[in-house]
Amino acid sequence: MGYDADVIVVGTGNAGFCAAHAAAERGARVLMLEKGPATAIGGNTYFTAGAIRTTFSDLDDLVSVIDDPDERLPHTDIAPYGPADFAQDMSRVTLGRCDPELTDAVVRGIADTVRWMREHGIRFRLQYERQAYEVNGRHRFWGGLPLATVDGGKGLVAQHLAEAERNGVRILCDTAVDRILRDADGRVTGVAAGGAEFRAGAVVLAAGGFQASRVLRAQYLGPNWDLAKVRGTPYNTGSALMAALEVEAQPAGHWSGCHAVAWDANAPDSGDLELTNRLTKQSYPLSIVVNTAGRRFLDEGAELRNYTYAKYGAEILRQPGALAFQLFDAKTAPLLREAEYEAPGVSRYQADSIAELAELAGIDPAGLAATVEQYNAATRPGTFDPAVKDGLGTTGLTPPKSNWAQPLDQPPYLAFAVTCGITFTFGGVKIDTCGRVINEAGAAITGLFAAGEMAGGLFFHNYPGGSGLAAGSVFGRRAGAEAATLVSSGLLAS
Template structure:
């Protein structure tokens, strides 16, 4: 390896580490704010561009004033369709409460840095507009994910409405096009191996590109290279040994580099290192990286419409606790805790038609069908890796669930099943209740043929990261002061989410803090240019 002094040197106004959505937002923001030479580096090859953003559904959560507020930025709504959409406003108070309420577990009170939460919420709508205007992000209404067709009307639920055409693939394509038009270079196969400092401030990055060390000079470096979710060793260290076996949903290159780079120059850690974003994931998906073709289609988020049983034949979560986008990030870890770290989702003909085709299509997931529940459990037995170990308990659990559903219905005959609201159709009857209950959308599993799908835990991103100043996205050192010239965005922002998070917040947060980091980087670039000018004039 060449020494730092021997390495070839190049100069830039801003260097961004990471080619995902957050890093792209930061680079564009820096360029628009005055940085003339912006460079993105990423250790992945070009075919893996985009980080974890590529593997998302493209969902963006934002404050908005209702249908008329968002209609101008979406691309998939005709005037006729618009007249049949029900979309209530989503206020700052709504967004804030959704972040906070999901953190309460076993009496534990919220721990999020409320200044970070406020920055996310307050800037969310402006960030979305910037993405639409500056990046030309092809926003769509997520009819297939966040709305149900009820009596001829598209009824949105869960506080979120926006997605992107072609999901995460569309997100990254839009960013790559905008970066190219802005003249921003992207170097792949280029790993940041050391942050360089002079006089207590960042002065650049020592990078390794195609086996050669290159000294990249810049007054500002923005870290946007993801969390540690793709490192089995770091997952075991911080999340627990069982997490070494979780399936990686996205990029295999998010291995904690940003944390190690920043802490080597005195950065402070922040946030929840015990929990992460995970989800119900196809048990047959690849282990160590996402699939670039199917990407988010391996998600199996239909569980509010059915039941989830482990291999012992027992339920282990309240499938109807809340809307899917408020529970999937924590239910993944609940599956991981189960024997063999798998579970079976069970549906009958009342709800099969409501399952999303992109997740449950015949060409996406292995399905097990049967005309009776007894036949279904028999078909689940032969799997040598993870099968139902107690068929009697499996059938007993569903029988008891069905009895509880019917008992509740007899006591509450006016309750109507409605997947677009928390309908209160539950198992909590006076005469027959079960633990855990199903609090909403409880229909008996009685109409054949029955469907079973095997799922496991897919890890998306980690919550623990770096301590960040909310207004500037500057990384803070262990004594609470900003490290001059060092910023971060995306998954690396620590302290924003604990235990759980509202779906669609991640991409929005990456944009919010990426834009802040880019603007601050430009200020440093301008100050350096002025200093050089004054020095040359002296």
């Protein structure tokens, strides 16, 4: 049998590229297959902000991996964030359902993987503009997520692509994998894309979830999920995932759950290649959020944004018209993330009164007036601090606002219209800590590996911000290394 490559990687996002680098550095000939055209290289990764959750002992630990020192470093405060902290966050936000072995692999492996990525040309920085507030002359990071890639998702993909080219990794676009090939013994020997077959000693699946398929969203996530906007690539329709199930890969994870955020109501149906992540609206903990009837429906200040934003999109989808509005006043407007709230075409309304704001935005005036009056009356005196859970909550209000509750009383008032933007689905295939795909009988499928959004078992209901890139990096690296080792061992030698 003549092989097209030693290792085939299906998908060109962060997890796929990490797999490709790991396989190539072990001498494997690597072929990456991308379902979309060349402009789709990067998959969902291209549309991220590039935030990656990692562990660190102190600021100096982070400085050792960032690209350029920042002049703000002497005035920066970042609390240590170790593996135990990461593990606790994973367990807390997934309601204790995250797979303990996979979680342990991520939280204990991510710091070394970040250093390994840096050796492979990936550049990192501290994301002051997204994860820090200036308080009393100090830049205070919050939520365990200070690190991001230079130039966000676009930069991460460009850096991955450059490394792949240096290593001789081939990328074939417009190749939609829909079948996994096996021999008579059940060993994976390649993949099929339409009428074409590609042979290899091992295959790594890193083609994302099914979030871009309206049919699969409605089938697995439930009613109205076919109406959600897609934050990223339109090519993650689950075809490779379904192909894995057809060869008896064991389903794992939260198949009726997903990562979904507050997304600009004017956004296109799938990701914008220019604006990418700028269409998200994540300063909502400083706001009050209402539906078209002017009623609040969630606790905007329940937690630091990093631990709620991935589940609030689902709450918005449940509202009339799948529409909501984030409201700010002159006190909170200066704290908004500029990249998100001043993006071109943003759904923004401004007025000098609540009544005028309601009319401009299309919110029920009476409902909004009553909500603002009740909310303002429920706030109480205290010290506002956006960099911590300040305990400045409402009293006697349902739903409450648990932190950062200030009266909405200083014009001009701002409203931003948001809908549900789905990022990725939580259902996938079961893998072990080496990235090997496990079958229905509990055994590894020889020659088949998975990483990234295709690997189920880590996220349920919610997820800590930046842990998707972290998991994709750790398991992409492991899957690529294991795939190359399997081929070189002679078990599936060409």
